[in-house]
Amino acid sequence: MMLEGRIALVTGGTRGIGLATARALAEAGATVVLTGRDEAKAKEAAAAAGAASGLALDVTDAKAVSTLVRGVAKEHGKLDIVVANAGIMEDALLGMIREELVDTTLSTNVAGTLHTVQAAARAMMRKKTGAIVVLASIVGEHGSAGQTVYAASKAAVANIARSAAKELGRSGIRVNAVAPGVIDTDLTSGLTEEAKAENIGKTPLGRLGTPEDVANAIRFLVSDDASFITGQVLGIDGGLVL
Ligand code: NDP
Numbered sequence: 001m002m003l004e005g006r007i008a009l010v011t012g013g014t015r016g017i018g019l020a021t022a023r024a025l026a027e028a029g030a031t032v033v034l035t036g037r038d039e040a041k042a043k044e045a046a047a048a049a050g051a052a053s054g055l056a057l058d059v060t061d062a063k064a065v066s067t068l069v070r071g072v073a074k075e076h077g078k079l080d081i082v083v084a085n086a087g088i089m090e091d092a093l094l095g096m097i098r099e100e101l102v103d104t105t106l107s108t109n110v111a112g113t114l115h116t117v118q119a120a121a122r123a124m125m126r127k128k129t130g131a132i133v134v135l136a137s138i139v140g141e142h143g144s145a146g147q148t149v150y151a152a153s154k155a156a157v158a159n160i161a162r163s164a165a166k167e168l169g170r171s172g173i174r175v176n177a178v179a180p181g182v183i184d185t186d187l188t189s190g191l192t193e194e195a196k197a198e199n200i201g202k203t204p205l206g207r208l209g210t211p212e213d214v215a216n217a218i219r220f221l222v223s224d225d226a227s228f229i230t231g232q233v234l235g236i237d238g239g240l241v242l
Helices: 016-027 039-049 062-076 099-125 138-142 148-171 193-202 211-222
Strands: 007-010 031-036 053-056 081-084 130-135 173-180 233-236
Touching: 007 016, 007 062, 016 031, 016 039, 016 081, 016 211, 031 039, 031 062, 039 053, 062 099, 081 099, 081 211, 099 130, 099 148, 099 173, 130 148, 130 211, 138 148, 138 173, 138 233, 148 173, 148 233, 173 211, 211 233
Parallel strands: 007 031, 007 081, 031 053, 081 130, 130 173, 173 233
Antiparallel strands: none
16 A cells, blocks of 8 residues: 555546546545546546546636646645546647647646646645656657647657746656556557557557556555656556657
């Protein structure tokens, strides 16, 4: 029970990586609050993950993020762990990129992560301790045809982690990013069987990732076992980018 007594918040916890992370943190002893845009779905996911509660939150709304994070910290007396996981992915070739796609991707992935990290830092600053993990992606580090907007957003997320780590280290707050490869969730369900096989073929470990592969790495990064690790972007991709 490496996270016994810790209070954790996971955004976008209704399915996929967020749900697996909420479950992994709860199994390690943390009291977990998870969020999703729909309250009923968030409550259902919280019950499935063994989390303490499921709350409605749209991370594009800075005020709502700030209010929710402050409320969780107040209710539980502190906030030790925040996983800024909520994110969206929509593919478009350069010539097909609509302004709406740019707006929704940047407001969810970049501004949403930023709002969450800001609010987490405010809540953790008082106790001078805390661990934050954000969800970057291998495509943010290496680029991807047909995913220019998403890749740009995830490059920004990695740099939110690096910059916040520099700024918050003296306050005892660690900030890291994980950069998953292709993980089998709703987000990647649009990939054709051919595209999945191609990815598996390029992956030394010979399979797609599972939400638990990512959740286990996040559980490590927020634990005391990672107490001297900050500002890192940890690839979880089975070796895909090698
Ligand atoms: P899913 O699509 O399975 O889940 C996304 C989660 O984000 C859902 O819980 C959804 O909640 C939530 N969400 C989406 N938009 C918002 C919003 N505006 N406000 C609050 N919550 C929101 O995705 P994954 O689990 O696959 O991905 C999780 C994270 O990991 C994302 O940031 C993604 O970019 C990143 N990632 C995923 C990879 C993969 O291969 N799957 C690879 C690299 C990175 P709801 O719809 O219920 O509101």
